[in-house]
Amino acid sequence: MFYSRGCPVSRTTAPLGTSISSPATRPPNLIQFLFNGFVDVIDRLMAPLQNRLGVQRMAYIFVLPNLLIFGIFIILPMILNLSYAFTGSTELFPADRPFIGGDNFARLFECTNFLDPNTCREDVYWRAIYNSTAFVIVQVAFMVIMALISALALNRKIILRAFFRSVFFYPVLLSPVVVALIWKWILQQDGLLNAVIVSLGGTRVPFLLSADWARLWVILISVWAQMGFFTLILLAGLQAIPSELYEAASIDGASPWASFWKITLPLLTPTMTVVLVLALIRAVQVFDQVVPFTNGGPGTATTYMVQYIYNTGFTNQTREYGLAAAASVLMALILFTLTIVQLRVTRAGQNEA
Amino acid sequence: MKKSHLLLGLIVILMLAATSITVFAQDPVELRITWYNDSNEGEVLRDLLDRFEAENPDIRVVVDTIPYDAILNQLPVDVQAGEGPDMARVTDQAAYRGFYLDLRPLVADAAYWDESFPAAALAALREEGDESGLYGFPNQFTVSAPYINRTLFEQAGIEVPSDSMDAVSWEEWTEAAASVAQATGTPYAITMDRSGHRFAGPMFSQGATLFNEDGTLTIDSEGFRSMAQILVDWHTRGLTPVEVWVGSGGTYSAGADFFINGQVVMYMSGSWQVGRFANDIGDAFDWAVVPNPTGPGGSTGMPGGTFMVAFGDTEHPAEVARVMDYLASADVLREFSERSLFIPAHLGLGELNFATENALAEAALVTFASEVPKLTDQAYQLQYGGQGFAINNPIRDRLTQVIAGELSLDDAVARIQQDIDDALATAGQ
Known part of the structure; x- marks a missing residue:
């Protein structure tokens, strides 16, 4: 390679595809041959550029493609979103939209009593905020506890451990829409579960038509669908705990319960914190699974923040892009705060390590 | 020697023929209609369009059938963004005002349109102050x-x-x-x-x-x-x-x-x-x-009812007008209504012979x-x-x-x- 740790090193001059490995030391390998050829081509393309820019500036060349993609698909939409948030009308193109200052934000915050959505002008927004808050608290707590229990179980030497690890992780591979539709077929009024209940002599339960039931099922299903991912992270954290600590504790006569509280939990805390923050961010963004499952109903019982933004901007007959953009700016602030917390916690964990 | 000359000549002729086919046989213009179905009307439309395409080989019409929800939620955004189809079947006609294609200078006989459809229905597609725009026609009255x-x-x-x-x-x-x-x-x-x-x-x-x-x-x-x-x-x-x-x-x-x-x-x-x-x-x-x-x-x-409308962002306004002229014609609308069991919004179709043996359906329409x-x-x-x-x-x-x-x-x-x-x-x- 021509570039290593910021210093130029020897540049290959051998014919294309023949550098790096020697046929005398290794048998010829087609993949390696192609790889070497590819590296040589890149090398020859980059060498003149490096001569012109210098080694230090080459980093910008490598970052450029990703920066462009990030700029076009993340930064530009964020700027556009801000412009929508401060403009009005139903026009789609920013140039056609009149500047209205902070009116959209003022409309969202027009409340007599913030604890009672009925006193707010945009009551559905505040219902969505409260729904999201309740969802985040309950779902994240339940998720972390269940993921921890699963990780602890799967960390033990049990029969069919690899099989169970796969089973727990499998729902993560499913599309959120597929998860939602499967569970909807099970839980709807004429669904599988109610058919079983009726066949056993019971009466249909309004799993998706009662606010409390619908909220409960949204939480349970999101935990079912995502738990495997967090279990995997916690499992990795558990396996990083030195086994000598448990052996020493055992010699000292510590019970498994004491080992869990005195060894496992403290040493797993950094991983737990990362899991907690990741789960929080994901829970705040809940949307794709809920729309095909309950579509925010019954009433607005399972309407969360992202769906409010989506409905306001795209499904209401009057498309209030500005109001939706203002709500998404506020949500971005929440996510930004959570991300800062995650970064600090992760850094604190690294410093401790 | 003669045989090889003959073969060479044949190859040259075939190549010239292939080139001329490539030059003169243009691909038909492709137009897209966004559509939704309540019943069998999509099949009827396709059948009618097949006949149109047979008589007009320079135009091909693709019908994109989407759920009604998407007509309400997605289509208006697509049209606003300039990504809409050439034509569509819509029920929320006011949502697209300002984005329609004015067919008046393009259709064969604009007076036929004015006389054949209720003035209020044609006006429902116009923006305030616009008194003559011809943007589509009601193809079903409900x-x-x-x-x-x-x-x-x-x-x-x-x-x-x-x-x-x-x-x-x-x-x-x-x-x-x-x-x-x-x-x-x-x-x-x-x-x-x-x-x-x-x-x-x-x-x-x-x-x-x-x-x-x-x-x-x-x-x-x-x-x-x-x-x-x-x-x-x-x-x-x-x-x-x-x-x-x-x-x-x-x-x-x-x-x-x-x-x-x-x-x-x-x-x-x-x-x-x-x-x-x-x-x-x-x-x-x-x-x-x-x-x-x-x-x-x-x-x-x-x-209520549905409107067949054309959008201003189309790249082929003349061809769109020909399709719209065809779909708005009395014979086509009569057949469309009779086979779909729809009440027509056309004022001059007279008595219809609905294509059903179902007496309940006939009574319902009455x-x-x-x-x-x-x-x-x-x-x-x-x-x-x-x-x-x-x-x-x-x-x-x-x-x-x-x-x-x-x-x-x-x-x-x-x-x-x-x-x-x-x-x-x-x-x-």
């Missing part, structure tokens, strides 16, 4: 009215109220349907599509008046509250399937499946369901359309036709006045919140008024 399962009435031994009375109120229909459901063990008595449009007819019949003489708009009225309370009571009394209004989140939802499956005695919907019911119910039971219930405001349903003269001015104004976009969904969504126990009726009335005012202000009206 009226909302209730369907009943007549077989269930017979099984219950209860007379259909409209068989013996000229004017039957919503309250009387509710009690009759409830009695039939109870007597026959039918799960539900009555239901209505979850739609502000569907609620509007009964609301006007109960005496609601939305539009004031000074041009303002007031939702709160005895009539509105009366019909809202009837709808809420259906739910609290367990007379209606909760799924339709409460279980659909924030979207349109039809109760047709409950009716087709014989699970509900009475179903408030509209004429667009006739074809589907003729096909899907078959001879499972006798069904009928009954006149819109009568109240202090009369006995009105809601007018009843729907008899509902047209009873439609009130308020109903027409809501449908074609250009403010329906701000009214229908707030009514639907806020009443759902009342049914779900999130709002009182008083709160809902205030919220609907505010939603309407906000929507009109945002839209600059």
Whole structure:
């Protein structure tokens, strides 16, 4: 390679595809041959550029493609979103939209009593905020506890451990829409579960038509669908705990319960914190699974923040892009705060390590 | 030597022929129609377009059939963003004002269009101040009215109220349907599509008046509250399937499946369901359309229908106009209506010979036709006045919140008024 740790090193001059490995030391390998050829081509393309820019500036060349993609698909939409948030009308193109200052934000915050959505002008927004808050608290707590229990179980030497690890992780591979539709077929009024209940002599339960039931099922299903991912992270954290600590504790006569509280939990805390923050961010963004499952109903019982933004901007007959953009700016602030917390916690964990 | 020359000459001729075919045989212009189906009308359209393409080999028309929800939610955004199709079948015609293609200078005979379609319908596509734009045509006229399962009435031994009375109120229909459901063990008595449009007819019949003489708009009225309370009571009394209004989140939802499956005695919907019911119910039971219930405001349903429109961002306006001319022609519209069992909005088709052996479907179409003269001015104004976009969904969504126990009726009335005012202000009206 021509570039290593910021210093130029020897540049290959051998014919294309023949550098790096020697046929005398290794048998010829087609993949390696192609790889070497590819590296040589890149090398020859980059060498003149490096001569012109210098080694230090080459980093910008490598970052450029990703920066462009990030700029076009993340930064530009964020700027556009801000412009929508401060403009009005139903026009789609920013140039056609009149500047209205902070009116959209003022409309969202027009409340007599913030604890009672009925006193707010945009009551559905505040219902969505409260729904999201309740969802985040309950779902994240339940998720972390269940993921921890699963990780602890799967960390033990049990029969069919690899099989169970796969089973727990499998729902993560499913599309959120597929998860939602499967569970909807099970839980709807004429669904599988109610058919079983009726066949056993019971009466249909309004799993998706009662606010409390619908909220409960949204939480349970999101935990079912995502738990495997967090279990995997916690499992990795558990396996990083030195086994000598448990052996020493055992010699000292510590019970498994004491080992869990005195060894496992403290040493797993950094991983737990990362899991907690990741789960929080994901829970705040809940949307794709809920729309095909309950579509925010019954009433607005399972309407969360992202769906409010989506409905306001795209499904209401009057498309209030500005109001939706203002709500998404506020949500971005929440996510930004959570991300800062995650970064600090992760850094604190690294410093401790 | 001679043979090789001959072979060479042949190859040269073949190459020249291939080149000339490539040069002169142009690909046909491809146009796209975004469409949705209530029944079999998509098949009929395709059949008609196949004939058009056979006579016009330079045009190929692709029909993209999407769910009705996507017509309401996705298509307006696509069109605004300049990513819309060339043509579309729409019901929310006001949402696209300013984005239509003016066909007047492009069609073969604009006077034919002016004479063949109701002036109010053509005007419904125009922006304020525009008095001549020709942007499409109504390809189906609809009226909302209730369907009943007549077989269930017979099984219950209860007379259909409209068989013996000229004017039957919503309250009387509710009690009759409830009695039939109870007597026959039918799960539900009555239901209505979850739609502000569907609620509007009964609301006007109960005496609601939305539009004031000074041009303002007031939702709160005895009539509105009366019909809202009837709808809420259906739910609290367990007379209606909760799924339709409460279980659909924030979207349109039809109760047709409950009716087709014989699970509900009475179903408030509209004429667009006739074809589907003729096909899907078959001879499972006798069904009928009954006149819109009568109240202090009369006995009105809601007018409506679908429009075939062309969009201004098309790259082939001349070809689009040819397709639109074809689809708007009397013969094509007659066949489209007869085979789809749709009431045409064309003024000059005369008597239609609907393509059905189903006497129930024929009778239903006759009843729907008899509902047209009873439609009130308020109903027409809501449908074609250009403010329906701000009214229908707030009514639907806020009443759902009342049914779900999130709002009182008083709160809902205030919220609907505010939603309407906000929507009109945002839209600059």
